[in-house]
Amino acid sequence: MKKKKLDKELIILGVVVFFSLVIYLGVETYAHSVMHKTVESEKYEYKDLAALSKTGDAVRGKELVTGAGACTGCHGIESQGMPAPMDALSAAGAYGVNPPDLGLSGVLYEEKFLAELIKNPTKALKVEHKFSADSPHPMPGFAGAGGDLDQEVADMVAYLKSIAPAEYTNKQAFENACARCHDMRYMKMSGLGDTPKFKFEKDTLAHKIKILEYKDHLSAYMGSTPPDLSTIIVARSGSFLTTFIENPQSHKEGTAMPRVGLTEEGATKVMGYLTESGDPAKDARNSLGWKVVLFFIIFTVLAYLWKQSVWRKLH
């Protein structure tokens, strides 16, 4: 009799769980698979770009990168004692967006992406639809310094890799790869870098005006102001962010956002920074969660034993 009753309760539980699961799978798993385009990740391999065919020489690369009229005419390499020729705001005024410091490029960006970027920026960045001979990309392609173009490019990439640090932070990765277009207000970061604390309000406001001016240049260059990324890690799925960073055109055809060309490690660091901002409680959640769940498992077992003892007098 008692056994039968328990069976009945389990059948009812089965029915309840079954229908709840159908609803869940329908409105979450299935509906989202229909609503969101699935894009296969290419694991940051950039298969459309050719691999480097030559072995680079960093010493010759240095001459090419830092020579007259070369990369450092616009880009700084702070770590090598070469500050950017212009401050961020003036650079944005001149080029539309502040050109990145090259100190991290060798680790942050995939080498074949860098090589293509040097030769043919719009192809590497996948923004050919935005620029033409009449309105060229602000970064001119490198046409060669008189020798073998592929060898020279390989030398430049080798130099960038030789100066890149072995260790770098999530924040540095984000600052170099994303922050020149995207603000992170939760991390107090803008296109001008970290927003400092000022003693006087007029300085705070003056800095704010500079940020707004930077954004005006950026918005004129990009067509609209790129969104703040403070909560993006929770506002998009992981697979969306990965495939969007790999190739923005795969999700939004015609978007002004360039391909970033991150290495897998670089992308992981960027995602890490996005998580620090948008999901700051992740570690606390995971370390507390199992304890709370375990507490309730024990609670349930004790409650069951108590119920059994109370019900013994009823049946």
Place this chain on the structure above:
Amino acid sequence: MANFKKATSIGDWFDQRLGTKKIEKIMASEYWIPKNINFLWAMGMVLAITFKLLLISGIFLMMYYKPDVDLAFDSVNYTIMAEVGYGWLWRHIHAVAASVIFLIVYIHMFTAIYYGSYKQGREMIWISGMLLFVTFSAEAFSGYMLPWGQMSYWAGMVITNIFEGFSPEIAGGMLNAPGLVEWLRGDFVPGDAFLTRFYMLHVLLLPLAILGLIGLHFGALRIPHVNNQDGEDIDFEVESKKYLAGDTKGSKVMRFQFDFLSKDIFVLGVFLTFFFYLVFYHFTFALDPVNLDPANGLKTPAHIYPEWYFLWSYEVLRPFAKDPGLVAFMFAQVAFFLIPFLDRSPNVAPANKRGLFAIWFWVMLVDMIVLTIMGKLPPEGIFNVIGGVAVWTFLGLFIALPIITMLEKKK
């Protein structure tokens, strides 16, 4: 004046003044519950506790939330999530509980329908329960506005638009309410006035209404007593006397406290284990990613959909043109209230012992689930066809209910 004696204990002191012993008997130790029930009868307790979780987490969230269109989003996503100690925990509890409470409400409702717990004197239990469902829906909707994300804004826009009423051409414009939408919003589009009034509704007026209705819902149980899983007509007078006389095994009833409560608490334990698993490890279903983008009136999201628990009634609206859609939608809101009167059979029994009604019940359940899933999917192609069929089935089921229950044989 009553005759007060020197109290023999603290309990006695209170009893002489407040009648606490009598209250305790009425509410707990001599509140009689039938024995032939299953764990579905514990859903009331599960709901009460989930509501309490919402209330407590809501109070903590309220301490940091800012009902201002410029501050709301960041007060939730930055202040509460990053700066306030355990703010994230309160928010997750609040969001997950708000979603899960509807799952339990639906289980509770379908339990009542299955066992016929809305007739033979139990009509007011059902009606007060449906009133709770409606106020909870309003509470959920108003709460959904508060984080002021993209879905808050756009769902607010879509739902308040419904109050425009019928097209002005219908019935000489009598069913059209010009200006009502703007009056509700306090603006032409959802804005600061809109957000602040929904905040007031969410934290004051609707919770007050809910607390009152919970009292009514409990009170409505008092006279007809709670139903049981066999639809058996139990003489509570006789059975409770048997229990008090010592025949606890022979009596068909048991005390609420602690006989039934011990089972309630066990079921609650199972529920809370599941609940906190969701809170910590599986919460995205309750925190829609679209709503984690700040509200932007110039950028319509690709898909606008309500939270899962409103999807079925949203789907009822969708396959039709504006005016018939509104009729169908209003019908769907009212139809469940009428179930005690649409069911013409006097039999109180589980659906599987009621012939055609058994088919009606399962078709209704499956149809509601189909409506729910179709309500989320984009209205195109085959989904439109399935959704349309499900809506007509839904409407047809309510029309069929009086007929099939009239045909039902009396027990």
